[in-house]
Amino acid sequence: MAKAKPKTKTENSTPMVKIFIMGAAHEVPASLTIMKAIEYAGFKITRGSGCRAGFCGACGTIYRKEGDYRIYAALACQTQVEDGMVLTQLPFVPAPKARYNVDELQPNASAMLKYYPEVARCLSCNACSKVCPQEIKVMDYVQYSLQGQIKKAADESFDCVQCGLCAIRCPAEIPQYHVGMLARRLHGKYNLKAPENLEHRVKEIEDGVYTEAFSELMKLSKADLKKRYTERDFIDQKKA
Amino acid sequence: MVQYSYFPGCNLKTNAKGFEKSAVAVSKKLNAELVEIPNWNCCGTVHTMTSDNLMKRIAPVRVLSRSRKHIEELEDSPNEVATLCSMCNSTLKIVNKEVKVDEDKLSKINYQLEEDEETYAEDMEVKHFLEILRDSVGYKNIAKKVIKELKGIKVVPYYGCMLLHPEEAKIDDEEMPSVLEYLMESLGAEVIFSPLFKFCCGSYHIVDDETIVDSQVSKILQDVRVKGANAMVVACPLCAYNLDYQQKKLIKQTGEKNPIPIFYFSQLMAIAMGEPIEINHFEDHQIDPRKLLKELKLEG
Numbered sequence: 001m002a003k004a005k006p007k008t009k010t011e012n013s014t015p016m017v018k019i020f021i022m023g024a025a026h027e028v029p030a031s032l033t034i035m036k037a038i039e040y041a042g043f044k045i046t047r048g049s050g051c052r053a054g055f056c057g058a059c060g061t062i063y064r065k066e067g068d069y070r071i072y073a074a075l076a077c078q079t080q081v082e083d084g085m086v087l088t089q090l091p092f093v094p095a096p097k098a099r100y101n102v103d104e105l106q107p108n109a110s111a112m113l114k115y116y117p118e119v120a121r122c123l124s125c126n127a128c129s130k131v132c133p134q135e136i137k138v139m140d141y142v143q144y145s146l147q148g149q150i151k152k153a154a155d156e157s158f159d160c161v162q163c164g165l166c167a168i169r170c171p172a173e174i175p176q177y178h179v180g181m182l183a184r185r186l187h188g189k190y191n192l193k194a195p196e197n198l199e200h201r202v203k204e205i206e207d208g209v210y211t212e213a214f215s216e217l218m219k220l221s222k223a224d225l226k227k228r229y230t231e232r233d234f235i236d237q238k239k240a
Numbered sequence: 241m242v243q244y245s246y247f248p249g250c251n252l253k254t255n256a257k258g259f260e261k262s263a264v265a266v267s268k269k270l271n272a273e274l275v276e277i278p279n280w281n282c283c284g285t286v287h288t289m290t291s292d293n294l295m296k297r298i299a300p301v302r303v304l305s306r307s308r309k310h311i312e313e314l315e316d317s318p319n320e321v322a323t324l325c326s327m328c329n330s331t332l333k334i335v336n337k338e339v340k341v342d343e344d345k346l347s348k349i350n351y352q353l354e355e356d357e358e359t360y361a362e363d364m365e366v367k368h369f370l371e372i373l374r375d376s377v378g379y380k381n382i383a384k385k386v387i388k389e390l391k392g393i394k395v396v397p398y399y400g401c402m403l404l405h406p407e408e409a410k411i412d413d414e415e416m417p418s419v420l421e422y423l424m425e426s427l428g429a430e431v432i433f434s435p436l437f438k439f440c441c442g443s444y445h446i447v448d449d450e451t452i453v454d455s456q457v458s459k460i461l462q463d464v465r466v467k468g469a470n471a472m473v474v475a476c477p478l479c480a481y482n483l484d485y486q487q488k489k490l491i492k493q494t495g496e497k498n499p500i501p502i503f504y505f506s507q508l509m510a511i512a513m514g515e516p517i518e519i520n521h522f523e524d525h526q527i528d529p530r531k532l533l534k535e536l537k538l539e540g
Contacts (some may be wrong), residue, residue, distance in 0.1 A: 108254065109250065109253070110254075122282060122299075123296065123298055123299060124282055124298055124302050125295065126353075130355060130356075137279070140279050143279075143281040143282060146282065147253045148254045
């Protein structure tokens with residue numbers, strides 16, 4: 001995080017809380033999210049921020065609270081500050097990410113163990129599930145992966161935003177979020193039926209059905225394009 | 241219907257699917273239904289001999305706790321977790337006994353399980369499905385469900401190490417076990433004794449030095465052939481793997497003309513009780529048992 005020009009404090013009656021960002025105390029409005037509080041304190045977040053809506057998983061944060069021995073973890077954009085919070089951002093987690101060709105695999109335990117043999121070291125301590133900001137039962141999906149129950153692993157890990165907080169807490173050094181990704185890829189590729197409409201549309205594109213219309217659009221001026229956009233309708237003229 | 245909270249273990253979902261499916265199928269016929277724990281984790285194998293390594297004991301205690309919760313949803317369920325894999329059975333049994341006699345150990349493990357609301361209250365017993373068949377169902381009731389006697393099957397029961405050792409985990413007498421023998425007799429099979437009934441199959445050496453497994457397996461099979469048996473019955477997925485996979489390899493090397501199919505006890509039960517043959521997943525076996533079953537007109 002690079003230090004940017006601090007904001008000037010506005011006069012208002014907003015209740016303030018004291019938080020510690022990487023050890024330094026800052027007074028911030030109590031209503032802010034951790035992310036906004038970091039910016040309020042004068043930091044410019046260059047890494048560790050993305051969608052600001054809880055979907056991208058870029059803003060993993062770990063913190064402790066005053067008088068509490070526990071380590072907490074959260075997404076900075078989704079969590080409100082609390083008085084006495086001691087926090088730091090974890091914009092990146094160094095976790096081994098296997099390279100594989102999903103077309104050459106089978107949806108079974110061997111595929112999981114080939115690329116992520118660490119899953120066999122799982123101690124079932126559940127530290128990963130406790131840290132997950134998405135409240136996913138991470139340990140359970142690691143276990144399903146080990147058991148070759150790919151569908152259950154894919155379903156259980158479905159809400160993962162790849163923040164990587166699980167991987168930093170694991171005593172068995174498993175990169176859980178990459179394991180879940182492999183499970184979902186295997187499930188999507190081999191267990192689920194390919195969506196018919198998608199296949200149909202991709203074929204249309206490949207057959208050049210839209211080539212002419214696209215090249216016409218590409219030639220339009222900005223003004224003409226705007227006009228076409230505002231006048232657009234969604235009714236298929238051919239079918240109507 | 242009496243229902244048991246059933247802990248599969250990883251092998252039953254990967255290398256030993258036929259073991260699980262046949263066991264579940266016959267369990268329903270015998271009023272002792274195996275119902276899988278919905279969110280089970282690893283049993284914690286291999287059991288650690290380091291007595292203060294509590295981390296390695298969290299997994300088995302969590303299994304006991306999840307199983308305890310599971311039985312609340314079941315019908316007439318005793319406080320027992322049923323296992324099929326010898327290794328899981330052993331690990332779970334040993335740890336269960338350890339924490340029952342060592343309060344300090346249990347409270348330290350429970351401290352890790354507290355936040356998940358999965359603490360364990362020492363109120364479970366671990367039972368191998370064979371124990372349930374012997375002690376709760378009874379051989380007579382099994383024999384009553386047999387619709388196709390296994391005439392012509394001359395089977396050597398092979399226990400391996402984990403069902404009979406150590407003391408804390410054994411399900412039968414370690415010198416003169418009888419559960420597989422009585423079970424096979426109640427299905428109408430001819431039981432043939434081999435003194436190598438618990439001679440090590442080579443176990444986990446399969447992953448680092450196959451030659452050790454080959455030497456063990458060839459001795460075991462040699463005795464089975466000398467005794468005139470045409471099948472072996474086992475309860476352990478690792479024994480089954482070694483005896484089946486390595487036998488295939490040895491046959492290729494030696495040109496042996498007399499392959500010995502390896503059955504899980506539940507597969508032979510399923511055949512005798514007229515279950516559809518597909519549930520046994522015989523296609524996963526290296527030595528295809530369907531050849532013998534066809535010869536004896538037992539495959540349909």
